[in-house]
Amino acid sequence: MMHKMILLLMLLAFQNINADGQVYYTKNGNVSFFSKTVLENIDAENNQVISVLNTETGALQFSLLNNAFHFPKAKMESDFNEDYMESDKYPRSSFKGTITNLSDVNFNKDGSYPVKVNGDLTVHGVTKNISAPGTIVIKDGNVSATSSFKVLVSDYKIKIPSIVSNKIGESIEVKVACDYQKK
């Protein structure tokens, strides 16, 4: 009897481990953005993005430090942090949402699955609900995700002085790419 109890407890414990195994994360995900302007294209990259994906619930979140964006030019980087993002005041940008068509993804089968993501994007202290298309790729049991969407600078109360407004496009193309590991 005792043995059976222990076995049962062990089985239960195992189940818990399995449930935990549905969480994937990365701390070095990539977010980049691109803005086409008359003078010069602005292209910046952040490779220090924390992202957590729960394959059971579809919950998906991203978090990054604005000052970790790296620009081709130092002046762009300081303008971005000091004037536009006010990184001292608003150090982080984040997204918290869910994959709305989770049942279309088979995490146990290799493939490339188009997904739809909906959630709250917080940038420069302003939170807005957004929807974005993405792709989840399963290859040899590894999970990775990509997405590309457009963000309007004015939606997030980012003020760009008119003298440089022709240097920065109103609409910014944001790209996300994460290779996850199992927690």
Added chain:
Amino acid sequence: MKRKTKRYILSGFIAMIVIAAVIGFMMWNEPHRDIKNATAVKTTAILLYNNLTKDSARMKSKLVNQVVEVSGEVKSVLKNQKGDQIILLKTNTSGGSVNCTMEEKISNVKPGDTISIKGLCSGYIGGDPDIDLPGDVFLIRCYPST
């Protein structure tokens, strides 16, 4: 004489425009901060992590956006999507690291080694408290420090 004065004014004007353009161009093309040769705030991975997770404004102003030289034990050596080397330094929080993206790779580095890395400190981001994933302190544009 009058023509000469006009010419002076005109050439002065042109010189001013040229100087302004040169200054503007230089400012626009100003190089990135030289991390490798910058003076750094010396600390250890454990101390840096503890100081930045405490959420103290004083510590943040002392460390964030500063060049720091961090010594510590290597937890793991990874690669990001771009192929940059990522070195995680151990802290007292299991699952939490000082996460260093290398601009100059360190060869032959392995878990357990004690090393010193110089980089620009971006700060700390918390992980997800719901799933017990502690955050990391991030150093970018890192170099091996000798």
